[in-house]
Amino acid sequence: MPELMKTPLNAAHRALNAKMVDFGGWDMPVQYPAGILAEHEAVRTRAGLFDVSHMGEIRVKGPGALALVEHLTPNAVSQLAIGQIHYTAFLYENGTFVDDLLVYREGEEEFLLVVNAGNCDKDFAWVQTHAPAFDCTVVNESPATGQIALQGPRSLAILQPLTQTPLEPIGYYWFTHGEVAGIKCLISRTGYTGEDGFELYCAAADAPRVWDTVMAAGTPQGLLPAGLGCRNTLRLECKMALYGHEIDDTIQALEAGLGWIVKLDKGPFIGRDALLAAKAAPAARKLVGFKTLEKRDIARDHMPVVKDGAPVGFVTSGAPSPTCGINLGLAYVPTDQAVLGGRIQIEIRGRAVEAEIIRTPFYKRAK
Amino acid sequence: MFPADLLYTKDHEWIRAAGDGTAVVGITHYAQEALGDVVFVDLPEVGATIGQGEEFGTVESVKTVSELNLPAAGEVLAVNETLADHPEAVNEDPYGAGWMVKVRLSGGLDGLLDPTAYAALVSAESH
Numbered sequence: 025m026p027e028l029m030k031t032p033l034n035a036a037h038r039a040l041n042a043k044m045v046d047f048g049g050w051d052m053p054v055q056y057p058a059g060i061l062a063e064h065e066a067v068r069t070r071a072g073l074f075d076v077s078h079m080g081e082i083r084v085k086g087p088g089a090l091a092l093v094e095h096l097t098p099n100a101v102s103q104l105a106i107g108q109i110h111y112t113a114f115l116y117e118n119g120t121f122v123d124d125l126l127v128y129r130e131g132e133e134e135f136l137l138v139v140n141a142g143n144c145d146k147d148f149a150w151v152q153t154h155a156p157a158f159d160c161t162v163v164n165e166s167p168a169t170g171q172i173a174l175q176g177p178r179s180l181a182i183l184q185p186l187t188q189t190p191l192e193p194i195g196y197y198w199f200t201h202g203e204v205a206g207i208k209c210l211i212s213r214t215g216y217t218g219e220d221g222f223e224l225y226c227a228a229a230d231a232p233r234v235w236d237t238v239m240a241a242g243t244p245q246g247l248l249p250a251g252l253g254c255r256n257t258l259r260l261e262c263k264m265a266l267y268g269h270e271i272d273d274t275i276q277a278l279e280a281g282l283g284w285i286v287k288l289d290k291g292p293f294i295g296r297d298a299l300l301a302a303k304a305a306p307a308a309r310k311l312v313g314f315k316t317l318e319k320r321d322i323a324r325d326h327m328p329v330v331k332d333g334a335p336v337g338f339v340t341s342g343a344p345s346p347t348c349g350i351n352l353g354l355a356y357v358p359t360d361q362a363v364l365g366g367r368i369q370i371e372i373r374g375r376a377v378e379a380e381i382i383r384t385p386f387y388k389r390a391k
Numbered sequence: 392m393f394p395a396d397l398l399y400t401k402d403h404e405w406i407r408a409a410g411d412g413t414a415v416v417g418i419t420h421y422a423q424e425a426l427g428d429v430v431f432v433d434l435p436e437v438g439a440t441i442g443q444g445e446e447f448g449t450v451e452s453v454k455t456v457s458e459l460n461l462p463a464a465g466e467v468l469a470v471n472e473t474l475a476d477h478p479e480a481v482n483e484d485p486y487g488a489g490w491m492v493k494v495r496l497s498g499g500l501d502g503l504l505d506p507t508a509y510a511a512l513v514s515a516e517s518h
Contacts, residue, residue, distance in 0.1 A: 043424075043427075054427075054454070055427055059427060059428045059482075060427050060428050060453045060454060061428040061453060064453075253427060253453065253454050256454070257453060319431060320431055320433050320451075322430075322431065322451050322456065324455075324456060343453060343454070344430045344431070344451070344453055346453065373449070
């Protein structure tokens with residue numbers, strides 16, 4: 025087995041007695057001693073600090089950069105102001121997912137693409153394959169970049185004393201450049217938890233100092249280091265897609281409920297023809313949120329959705345929801361069954377259990 | 392971490408024989424730590440007869456689910472009812488308040504690990 029990749033914060037996690045796991049080839053903390061429930065609650069009520077340095081960063085720069093990113097993604101890149109971010113995807117010609125990503129507009133001709141760790145090499149190759157037709161450079165900055173996510177209602181109060189940059193004016197899905205604890209950072213008001221928060225991008229070598237400084241400043245305010253375990257329950261409560269679960273190279277963007285990132289009228293992009301055709305014909309399946317009706321019934325990823333004993337769909341993600349106190353999940357079901365309040369059956373260890381389709385996101389923070 | 396009065400399985404259950412033909416069963420400290428926060432424990436009906444190594448229930452944590460296998464054959468005399476409302480007892484006190492079932496043994500305690508052998512197994516698994 026090849027050796028696991030390590031983020032610049034690996035030693036920090038071990039010093040905090042994190043439980044480390046192999047996450048797509050990376051040695052990552054799944055939880056710290058407080059545990060997933062306590063870390064989840066910290067993020068919802070106070071703050072949590074995540075190492076997300078494993079994420080990939082690809083920089084595209086040059087006169088053809090805008091045209092390349094427009095070509096590769098379905099969202100309207102030209103509508104982004106400098107300093108603005110949007111959620112989007114790389115799609116194949118058939119409309120399924122290479123990956124999902126964030127696009128940061130750094131300048132008129134410069135974009136930072138933030139992609140999933142496990143897909144970074146594939147994504148970089150994908151961008152490089154299409155880049156020669158455009159006048160721009162493509163650089164994989166991932167190994168040189170650290171990324172730390174501070175998430176939760178107290179994020180602003182914790183971070184503001186550490187930076188001269190006024191944080192309040194940074195809108196959700198906007199970013200700026202500044203210093204945190206004297207270290208140059210890209211400060212982004214984004215996250216994967218459904219809470220207010222900031223993602224800080226810095227040089228990999230500086231990441232431990234940023235981590236230690238934010239931890240020290242936040243601990244008196246109830247900040248906890250937070251691992252991938254609660255990152256998953258937090259994102260699930262907000263119905264944020266996870267590659268390999270809700271989206272992958274077998275699922276089309278519209279089936280996944282991501283029509284809002286697809287701007288069919290923006291001009292040509294990879295996957296547009298397939299999505300135009302998909303829009304004309306009703307989708308056979310749809311992603312829905314559900315809760316199981318019994319406390320003992322916890323649906324997990326890949327469990328079948330059944331009807332009259334036959335599989336008709338599958339669970340993409342499932343877990344007990346720490347915030348909602350019920351067992352939640354997301355599943356692809358036939359469109360005619362995708363009705364709010366409707367019942368579906370999920371096969372859990374050979375037993376068909378009842379679940380009710382409910383409104384998503386399961387959790388939404390008070391504004 | 393490996394109480395001396397228990398025997399262990401390779402699947403990280405423990406069994407404490409009382410000497411009167413009954414025994415109490417639970418999961419080990421190592422097992423609860425690997426599972427993380429336990430949120431539900433599905434236990435058998437009292438009176439059920441279960442063979443050695445057979446499934447007697449499941450334990451669900453936030454991130455995963457694990458089968459529970461009975462270390463020795465027996466008839467279920469009691470289940471830990473308090474786990475229904477306090478599943479966290481499995482994390483907090485796996486060898487005490489987090490016990491799962493009490494059985495009347497119908498066979499022997501063959502094939503189980505003593506504390507030293509189990510400690511070696513855990514050491515090998517965690518490195």
